[in-house]
Amino acid sequence: MDLQPPYWPVIDVPAYLAGRWRVERSVRDLASGAEGHFSGETVFTALEAGGLLHEESGTFTWQGVARPATRTLRFLSGPGPGTADVRFADGRPFHALDLTSGRYIAEHPCAADLYRGEFTVRDADRWRSVWRVDGPAKDLVLTTDYVREG
Incomplete structure (x- = not known):
């Protein structure tokens, strides 16, 4: 009996990711028990030199305080x-x-902390990342769900 969740193989990362995605992220501090939540959008657009620009924007709420948040990756x-x-x-x-x-x-090693991420693609319109951050400065789990918009 196969209990593994089905994964959706991706043969072309830029083609798969291009476009707008609704983003919901939970953040748990395992040391303190504090929890936060990010809600927003990620847009992947083509870079002139090839690849994609990842621009994330939304609201991050931590311990009841909501603030605008952004992140950019390539x-x-x-x-x-x-x-x-x-x-x-x-x-x-x-x-x-x-x-x-x-x-x-x-x-991804970051100073003395280690970020370990698991990426899973569920289908053509849904994927998830789960980052476990462990080290002397951080003890976090960040779970992000992406759902294609439009």
């Missing part, structure tokens, strides 16, 4: 089909991404 061509090289807005490396099986585990 999804550049990876080493093969279904892959991408994800970078911060300033060009620094963030993580590799390989969605050819519909599921990928990425890691």
Whole structure:
């Protein structure tokens, strides 16, 4: 009996991600028990040099206080089909991404903390990332659901 959830293989990351996505993110601080929530939109648009610009905007609520929040990433061509090289807005490396099986585990060391992300593609219009951040400065779980708009 196969209990693994079905994954949706992606053969072309820019083609899959291009467009607008509704974003809902929960943030849990495992050390303090505090919880937060982000609600907004991510737009992936083509970059002139190739790849995609990821622009996220919305509202982040932490311990009852709501504030505007934004984030920008670059999804550049990876080493093969279904892959991408994800970078911060300033060009620094963030993580590799390989969605050819519909599921990928990425890691990003940040000072003494380690970010470990699991990406799962559910179908043509839904995907999820779950980041576990562990280290002396942070003990977090960030779960983000993306649903294609329009």
